[in-house]
Amino acid sequence: MIQYSDEAKQSFIQYLQTEKNYSSLTVEHYIHDLDHFFEFLNREGVGHIKETDDLLARGYLVSLHEQSYSRASVSRKISSLKTFFSFLNRENPEFVNPMTYVIHPKKEGRLPHFFYxxxxxxxxxxxxxxxxxxxxxxxxxxxxxxxxxxxxxxxxxxxxxxxxxxxxxxxxxxxxxxxxxxxxxxxxxxxxxxxxxxxxxxxxxxxxxxxxxxxxxxxxxxxxxxxxxxxxxxxxxxxxxxxxxxxxxxxxxxxxxxxxxxxxxxxxxxxxxxxxxxxxxxxxxxxxxxxxxxxxxx
Known part of the structure; x- marks a missing residue:
């Protein structure tokens, strides 16, 4: 299993709650996206979070596409991971953010439905x-x-x-x-x-x-x-x-x-x-x- 301590997870949750002032529901979504990414890393045999590079990050996006995730869902997961890795980089400047050059997919051109x-x-x-x-x-x-x-x-x-x-x-x-x-x-x-x-x-x-x-x-x-x-x-x-x-x-x-x-x-x-x-x-x-x-x- 990939090395990702509960302490680091709790620190990230605290960061989202106190510094970013996110709601409990938003924090829950961030952690869900993070856990999903770590499941992917485990399948790829990655042993430590520091081993994550831009190649793995792009591989994760390919896996999301293969699982038919919507563009909105993919974009949200990218945002969650960018926030997480930026947090790690802030805590440890030597840590390289593998999501830096990952681009959000263009939004789907669907108009919102409404009632007449x-x-x-x-x-x-x-x-x-x-x-x-x-x-x-x-x-x-x-x-x-x-x-x-x-x-x-x-x-x-x-x-x-x-x-x-x-x-x-x-x-x-x-x-x-x-x-x-x-x-x-x-x-x-x-x-x-x-x-x-x-x-x-x-x-x-x-x-x-x-x-x-x-x-x-x-x-x-x-x-x-x-x-x-x-x-x-x-x-x-x-x-x-x-x-x-x-x-x-x-x-x-x-x-x-x-x-x-x-x-x-x-x-x-x-x-x-x-x-x-x-x-x-x-x-x-x-x-x-x-x-x-x-x-x-x-």
């Missing part, structure tokens, strides 16, 4: 019941669509983070960065109804998280995916859903309605404007399809 407004109406109708779970599902759906927050941000919201009087929520985003996001009347009404008439019924043990599952414990990201999948099954929609589609939908609808890019960037919590600019391609594609569908000489 009539499709969103179908989803809202699917959770219009009076039982506690329907009230929770409607509040969840309204909040995700109203704010464009990430699912992990949504499940992390506590009651004290909400201000229903002015319609804002304090969101703890990536890297523990905080931002306030506004929400409108529909979300405010659904949240009030859920908190006042459903949350207490669902609760089993006392905790302060906003959203509760059917067992009374805090709702997880996996739970949100399950809820949204069930809502789609109750509609006439034919495509599958993932929670990020509501984030895509929020951004696309905002830009289609005339919101400026900087505002949408701030609401989404994007560190770089380039991440938000992806949605301008979606809106342009939407405009093009609409034009081609309705203009007599398109």
């Amino acid at each position: 407004e009539n499709e969103m109406e179908q989803l809202f109708l699917a959770c219009s019941g009076d039982d506690p779970l329907s009230k929770r599902n409607k509040a969840l759906l309204e909040l995700l669509y109203a704010t464009g927050i990430r699912v992990t941000e949504c499940t992390g919201i506590q009651l004290k983070d909400l201000d229903l009087t002015i319609g804002t929520a304090l969101i703890k985003g990536k890297g523990s960065k905080e931002r306030y996001v506004p929400f409108g009347h529909f979300a405010e009404k659904a949240l009030r109804d859920y908190i006042e008439h459903a949350r207490g019924t669902l609760m089993k043990d006392e905790h302060s998280f906003l959203f509760v599952n059917h067992r009374g414990t805090p709702l997880t990201a996996r739970g949100v995916r399950h809820i949204l999948t069930k809502l789609v099954e109750q509609t006439a929609l034919t495509h599958s859903i993932h929670p990020h589609m509501l984030r895509h939908t929020f951004a696309t609808h905002m830009l289609n309605s005339g919101a400026d890019l900087r505002t949408v960037q701030e609401l989404l919590g994007h560190a770089h404007l380039s991440s938000t600019q992806l949605y301008t391609h979606v809106t342009k594609e939407h405009l093009k399809k609409t034009y081609q569908s309705f203009h007599p000489r398109a």
